[in-house]
Amino acid sequence: MKRLTVIALLIALVGAACSTSGGDDSLTVYSGRSEDLVQPLIDRFVEETGIEVAVRYAGSSDLAATILEEGSSSPADLFFAQDPASLGTVALAGLFVELPSSITDMVPTRFSDTNGQWVGTSGRARVVVYDGTKVNPSDLPDTEDGFVEAEWSGRTGIAPTNGSFLAFVAAKILSDGEEATLVWLKGMAANSSPTYPKNSPIVAAVNAGEIETGLVNHYYLLRALAENPGEVGENFFFTVPTAGSLVMPAGAGILKSSGNQEAAQTFVECMLGDVAQTACAEEPCE
Amino acid sequence: MNDKSSVVEVGVVAGTPAAAPGRVRAQIKKAPWWLWVGALAVLAPVSISIGALFLRAFGASTTVWDTLFTTRTLRLTGRSFLLTALVTVSAVIIGVAGAWILTRTDLRFKTAWAVAFAMPLVIPSYVIAMTLISSGGPRGLFADLIGLPLPHVTGLIGAWITLTLSTYPYVFLITSAAMHRTDPSLEEAARGLGSTPTRVFRTIVVPQLRPAIGAGALLVALYTLSDFGSVSLMRLDVFTRAIYAQYSGRIDRTPAIVLSIVLMLIAGVIIWGEYRTRGRGAYFSQKPTRPPSVHRLTALKRLGATSFLMVAAGLGAALPIFILLGWALQSVAAGEGFFLSWAAVRGSMTGATLAAIFAMAAAIPIVVLGVRYTSRKTVWLERSVFFVFSLPHLTIAIAVVAFTVRYARPVYQSLLVLVLVYAAIFLAQVTGPARASLLQVNPALEEASRSLGKGTFATLMRVTVPMISKGLLAGGALVFVTTLKELPATLLLSPTGFSTLAVRIWAAADEALYARAASSALILIAVSVLPVYYLSIKPKDLTDR
Numbered sequence: 063m064k065r066l067t068v069i070a071l072l073i074a075l076v077g078a079a080c081s082t083s084g085g086d087d088s089l090t091v092y093s094g095r096s097e098d099l100v101q102p103l104i105d106r107f108v109e110e111t112g113i114e115v116a117v118r119y120a121g122s123s124d125l126a127a128t129i130l131e132e133g134s135s136s137p138a139d140l141f142f143a144q145d146p147a148s149l150g151t152v153a154l155a156g157l158f159v160e161l162p163s164s165i166t167d168m169v170p171t172r173f174s175d176t177n178g179q180w181v182g183t184s185g186r187a188r189v190v191v192y193d194g195t196k197v198n199p200s201d202l203p204d205t206e207d208g209f210v211e212a213e214w215s216g217r218t219g220i221a222p223t224n225g226s227f228l229a230f231v232a233a234k235i236l237s238d239g240e241e242a243t244l245v246w247l248k249g250m251a252a253n254s255s256p257t258y259p260k261n262s263p264i265v266a267a268v269n270a271g272e273i274e275t276g277l278v279n280h281y282y283l284l285r286a287l288a289e290n291p292g293e294v295g296e297n298f299f300f301t302v303p304t305a306g307s308l309v310m311p312a313g314a315g316i317l318k319s320s321g322n323q324e325a326a327q328t329f330v331e332c333m334l335g336d337v338a339q340t341a342c343a344e345e346p347c348e
Numbered sequence: 349m350n351d352k353s354s355v356v357e358v359g360v361v362a363g364t365p366a367a368a369p370g371r372v373r374a375q376i377k378k379a380p381w382w383l384w385v386g387a388l389a390v391l392a393p394v395s396i397s398i399g400a401l402f403l404r405a406f407g408a409s410t411t412v413w414d415t416l417f418t419t420r421t422l423r424l425t426g427r428s429f430l431l432t433a434l435v436t437v438s439a440v441i442i443g444v445a446g447a448w449i450l451t452r453t454d455l456r457f458k459t460a461w462a463v464a465f466a467m468p469l470v471i472p473s474y475v476i477a478m479t480l481i482s483s484g485g486p487r488g489l490f491a492d493l494i495g496l497p498l499p500h501v502t503g504l505i506g507a508w509i510t511l512t513l514s515t516y517p518y519v520f521l522i523t524s525a526a527m528h529r530t531d532p533s534l535e536e537a538a539r540g541l542g543s544t545p546t547r548v549f550r551t552i553v554v555p556q557l558r559p560a561i562g563a564g565a566l567l568v569a570l571y572t573l574s575d576f577g578s579v580s581l582m583r584l585d586v587f588t589r590a591i592y593a594q595y596s597g598r599i600d601r602t603p604a605i606v607l608s609i610v611l612m613l614i615a616g617v618i619i620w621g622e623y624r625t626r627g628r629g630a631y632f633s634q635k636p637t638r639p640p641s642v643h644r645l646t647a648l649k650r651l652g653a654t655s656f657l658m659v660a661a662g663l664g665a666a667l668p669i670f671i672l673l674g675w676a677l678q679s680v681a682a683g684e685g686f687f688l689s690w691a692a693v694r695g696s697m698t699g700a701t702l703a704a705i706f707a708m709a710a711a712i713p714i715v716v717l718g719v720r721y722t723s724r725k726t727v728w729l730e731r732s733v734f735f736v737f738s739l740p741h742l743t744i745a746i747a748v749v750a751f752t753v754r755y756a757r758p759v760y761q762s763l764l765v766l767v768l769v770y771a772a773i774f775l776a777q778v779t780g781p782a783r784a785s786l787l788q789v790n791p792a793l794e795e796a797s798r799s800l801g802k803g804t805f806a807t808l809m810r811v812t813v814p815m816i817s818k819g820l821l822a823g824g825a826l827v828f829v830t831t832l833k834e835l836p837a838t839l840l841l842s843p844t845g846f847s848t849l850a851v852r853i854w855a856a857a858d859e860a861l862y863a864r865a866a867s868s869a870l871i872l873i874a875v876s877v878l879p880v881y882y883l884s885i886k887p888k889d890l891t892d893r
Contacts, residue, residue: 090844090845092844096855097855098859098861098864116844116845117844118761118844118845119855120596120839121596121597123596123597123599124595124596124597126599127598127599127600127601128753130599131750131753132753132760135757137760137761138844151599223593223596223597224597225597228597256583257583259580259583259593260858260859262858262861263583263858263859263860265860266860267860270482270485270486270487271485271486271487272485272500289682289861289863
């Protein structure tokens, strides 16, 4: 193992040498947020600043794992993630730089890392999406705990491997404790809740009449409605505040290994700027 | 159609090294070192990565092995085997039935039918899955047409239908080529002695076709086992989906690595199983003396045969294309544009073209070593070409990412690695036809060139390569088409900012925004049709030199 570390270090050194000698004005962004949400913002950034941006799109936790493997010589300058858990993992590994207060001050503290390693760029709420033609909203439970009841058996779609579901589970552990969360998860599994890879197929499945309800983020339905106003899905916010009605930030951090810190900071500022925020609120409906 | 079949057969199946025919004389000559360098240039990086993957898994902590031996892994294994068995059986039945109808009956417009019946070959399985999902169900297209609430096409049934549709053409092409080659006199003798057509089919036709059907079934089984896109869209938890979930949903990559090794072992078991049951039967490769006499179909049977062909080709090719066109028009009508990215078209073309060139270049030394310098080492070389071809792409991609990020950082996430991996995965598709071509070249020609003072390298480039160029090109065209559709390796290994049609289709389908995938899918299909058409008109030059 020691030898592997030495080899890894050597390669890391060579890699670092390469990336600094590169030193051009372009940015590499790892984006856990999907292309159709983010690319318009990035196109605008490129247009305004003239800084070239190459984006690698994949799942947030996938990219977090990639950054951890790449370690201190990651080719990425920035990590743009969909959920705080992925950002937190990279922060914990000490791979982010501390952001200057000019950036952190732009964001309410509850949507950023306490140590200034990353900032939230937009928020998304966890909701229940339901089929308005089959389910009466007054029949929906007050909290996510209601969905483990037998009456909801096989009717509620979840995306257990998706980053935002994991963030919700983490929040539930914090608020209800590990044991209660485990009981809930087992209850959902025992209730044969259909599983999906991510949020949008759940919303699509509700609209297609495949399932009646699903635990998702709020804006996927808004996006589906923007494409086809006839969709039957509707959003429901839990009446009792729990982890199930969590509002969580998508955020960005700058990697220590970035050879282009200044441009990276400009990028984050731009994502927090008025134009991007308005676009954010209008386009992906966040 | 006959011609097309024979090429695809040579292209896809002849990856299995056949026994060298007797007319190649025993070579005691030592192969020049640079042939070996060329032969290993493409294969070695992938093989080494897979070796490193094993090391990493065995070096993993014991907790990983504990999580491996769980009921979940057992369930995954069971489900993967079940799906593989179901798809293999149904694809073989459909493929063989279609081949029989189109070679042995008096159905009209057989050539046109054959082209349509083979058409699903150019449509990626995830596109078929996507169109089936959206057109099934109580609010889908079919329900609207018939006016009945239909069940959803997802899960095991959905994956079974999708993969059957996208794999039966392999069986069809291979078996119909074999049917064209078998001598009809045996069948006629049996019928003359009073056997019913069914009995003739069972006792004479099928046994003669056994090697071809076996080869087709093997191909279908391996394809099903490693398919990732359609099972994910159908939400069927089999190995590939679980591996991808572990890979993309967890910070720790070791479980994904361990599971992908298990998947590789299952592929090994399938290859071994086919090898063991292959039997010692001889291949009937003599040229038939005359075309087979055809069965006259009664009107009812004709209707049955026609509807059978129509349903298969309709679901596998016409429906997807029709739905994609509908989506594309819809989004244009809604003023949303085509969602077409030129960068993706460029990326696909670049990747597929380079992959084809690399694979053709690597195939030359491999077939020359295998045919002209046959030894135990070259047999292993050819076997490893087929072994890499049969591995699940997801496993290969995970291995290469894990290897390059640690030990080959300068080329990590580079186009070079992506193209090398494509070329290695699909190499068998070139070595097959190239080998068949080279077997037809008389070694005396090369000896003459050498005796006239040309060196070994000059002889290779000026005599051998031109003589096998058609086989190489046919294989290259196949590599081009399969690379365009390739998904898992493309997803994991693409350079940052590199976009392809396959990835765009996948990203849209994964978000259930099917309409956005339409234009990319249509372009991908259109681009694939051309090389397949080339294969179907050119092959005469390949097989009967």
